[in-house]
Amino acid sequence: MNENMINETGLEDIRLPEYCVYQKPQTLTERELHYCPGCGHGVAHKIIMEVVDELGIQNNVIGVAPVGCSVFAYHYMNIDMQEAAHGRACAVATAIKRTMPDKYVFSYQGDGDLAAIGTAETIHAANRGENIVVVFINNGIYGMTSGQMAPTTLPGMVTTTSPYGRDTAVQGFPLKIGELLALLPGVCYVTRHAVNTVANVRKAKKAIKNGFEYQAKGLGFSLIEIVSNCPSNMKMTPLESNKFVEEKMIPFYPLGDLKKPEVK
Amino acid sequence: MGQKKLMKGNEALAEAMILAGCDAYFGYPITPQSEVLEYLAIHATKRTGMVVLQAESEVSAINMIYGAAGAGKRVMTTSSSPGISLMQEGISYIAGAELPCVLANVNRGGPGLGTIQPAQGDYFQSVKGGGHGDYHLLVLAPNSVQEMVDFVKLGFELAEKYRNPVMLLTDGAIGQMMEKVELFPQMERIDRHFPWATTGKPKDGERRFITSLHIESELFEKINLHIQAKYKQMEEEEVRYQTTNIEDAEYIFTGFGLGSRICSKAMQLGREKGYKIGLVRPQTLFPFPKKIFAELAPRIKGILDVEMNAGQMVEDVRLSVEGKTRVEFYGRMGGVIPSPDEILEHFEKTFIK
Numbered sequence: 001m002n003e004n005m006i007n008e009t010g011l012e013d014i015r016l017p018e019y020c021v022y023q024k025p026q027t028l029t030e031r032e033l034h035y036c037p038g039c040g041h042g043v044a045h046k047i048i049m050e051v052v053d054e055l056g057i058q059n060n061v062i063g064v065a066p067v068g069c070s071v072f073a074y075h076y077m078n079i080d081m082q083e084a085a086h087g088r089a090c091a092v093a094t095a096i097k098r099t100m101p102d103k104y105v106f107s108y109q110g111d112g113d114l115a116a117i118g119t120a121e122t123i124h125a126a127n128r129g130e131n132i133v134v135v136f137i138n139n140g141i142y143g144m145t146s147g148q149m150a151p152t153t154l155p156g157m158v159t160t161t162s163p164y165g166r167d168t169a170v171q172g173f174p175l176k177i178g179e180l181l182a183l184l185p186g187v188c189y190v191t192r193h194a195v196n197t198v199a200n201v202r203k204a205k206k207a208i209k210n211g212f213e214y215q216a217k218g219l220g221f222s223l224i225e226i227v228s229n230c231p232s233n234m235k236m237t238p239l240e241s242n243k244f245v246e247e248k249m250i251p252f253y254p255l256g257d258l259k260k261p262e263v264k
Numbered sequence: 265m266g267q268k269k270l271m272k273g274n275e276a277l278a279e280a281m282i283l284a285g286c287d288a289y290f291g292y293p294i295t296p297q298s299e300v301l302e303y304l305a306i307h308a309t310k311r312t313g314m315v316v317l318q319a320e321s322e323v324s325a326i327n328m329i330y331g332a333a334g335a336g337k338r339v340m341t342t343s344s345s346p347g348i349s350l351m352q353e354g355i356s357y358i359a360g361a362e363l364p365c366v367l368a369n370v371n372r373g374g375p376g377l378g379t380i381q382p383a384q385g386d387y388f389q390s391v392k393g394g395g396h397g398d399y400h401l402l403v404l405a406p407n408s409v410q411e412m413v414d415f416v417k418l419g420f421e422l423a424e425k426y427r428n429p430v431m432l433l434t435d436g437a438i439g440q441m442m443e444k445v446e447l448f449p450q451m452e453r454i455d456r457h458f459p460w461a462t463t464g465k466p467k468d469g470e471r472r473f474i475t476s477l478h479i480e481s482e483l484f485e486k487i488n489l490h491i492q493a494k495y496k497q498m499e500e501e502e503v504r505y506q507t508t509n510i511e512d513a514e515y516i517f518t519g520f521g522l523g524s525r526i527c528s529k530a531m532q533l534g535r536e537k538g539y540k541i542g543l544v545r546p547q548t549l550f551p552f553p554k555k556i557f558a559e560l561a562p563r564i565k566g567i568l569d570v571e572m573n574a575g576q577m578v579e580d581v582r583l584s585v586e587g588k589t590r591v592e593f594y595g596r597m598g599g600v601i602p603s604p605d606e607i608l609e610h611f612e613k614t615f616i617k
Contacts, residue, residue, distance in 0.1 A: 058465055059464045059465050059466065059467050060464045061464065062335070062462050062463075062464060064331070071477060072477075074473040074475065078465070078471055079464075079465050079471055080462035080463065080464055080465050080471050080472050080473065081462065081471070081472075081473045081474070082330075082331060082334045082462055082473065082474040082475070083361075083473065083474060083475035083476070083477055084327065084330070084331075085327060085330070085353060085354060085357050088323070088324070088327035088330075088354070091319070091323075091324040091325075091327035091328050091331065092327050092328070092330055092331035092334070093331065094317070094328055094331065095288065095290060095317075095327075095328035095329070095330070095331030095332035095335070095339075096331045096332065096334070096335050096462070098288065098315045098317060098328075098332070099287055099288050099315055099332045099335055099337045099339075100335055100463065103463070103464055120320055120321060120323075120324065121320070121323075121324050121327070124319075124320035124324065
């Protein structure tokens, strides 16, 4: 052990940067996140940028931000990015990848963006087998516009536009977009994760890394769904919202691989 | 001298795209412009490696244009009226994010599903905005198959000069008719090295992002003022029009695109009958050639504006002359093309008898 690590109290000074074992990824900017306390977006941003760091692709990747809470993702991710119109991220990403096939391209989209207004763009990009990674944050609610019903809102779940709980006879059923896309031959990888526990965060990060590695191999469309929380609009504390994810959302949206490529 | 060919307007559009070193085309079939995508599908990728992709909708196509334009690529899409309506959201985003690209509207009759026959009812949509917010497209109005070729090349140059979308407002007749064209030599597809393009963060530079989102009002007003300044510069530098027989003219016929060609014939018939008629043909609809109309107004007896719509460009003609001469309108709609004889008859009824 280096003797500099021992401070005057005789304990290791773990605060010195050179001894840090946990660091903010290099590719996250210094800008303060605008997300609510306890929101899953911050963690999701962090693990994507950790993957970018680990793969060493900061100068070789283009991200597409959606309309929704993560509309400002490009303020936090220190990479080249484009801000797409609501729902159109997969179309934008398609064109970026098609005109620059040697770059890594991903979109980052919420449930309203990807599974409501952008359903056509999502399904057709997937069906064409566009060689892109789509990170899909499913928190079952519209966050940016303050808590309206999303296509993925659970049956019975109260939102500002389903104030008596989502009635499937009136408002239809939650859309399981992952299961839907897994059916398409152009899709190589569909996997569902969560960021509510440390173990789940690790698995989610591995899945994102897999997605980029499959893209490098030219295997086609990857969807990494992250079941997340929205403490502010669920009107819960961060801990309660994580419990809701564990007890209500994950049973409806089970975690794990829905489709995986056979990699030699 | 370039190669001479007999070509259909829509095919000429497509050929010009390939020759201009266009990197990508994203589009969706719609009559009367489907030949563009068909021609590109046969020739483009084979000849230059250009990306050609049939999107699932016009909504998707215009957002693909946004993505590729944001990556600094030379990109173009084409459609016809209902499809262009679907693209309006994306066009507003493209104008807001200041991305260069070329669009072409092979105008058919509306409103609604309308007709597949030629019309000019999308003048307001093209020239006055179309989508939300304060923006303009630079609008070129070809009146021949030759200009379908020339304006694609010019369109890319202007789009890149101003970082602004350029619209070719043409119509079903020019798209479908065949004429002799002289083509320009094949240009290479090159990396244009736009400093703002998202091609991957430079190793020794700042990251780039393409957006039209600005939450702070005062900052966003500044961005709006910057965009408006570009339009002002366009009005000073990019006005294009053609005139015929204006030296001794007592009356002026005016129209754009196909309308201007019919006016030209009507003028000739009128001259044979002894009427001193001249022709002013705007080639840019935005910026509109206000000055030439303003200059002619005090010394002529009147202007007859002919369009294949209910009277749209005529508003800009009236604004240009500021009441200094009489401005009358003649139009047909629903896909009907007016004949030179009926234009002359209307002229005589309105101005002579």
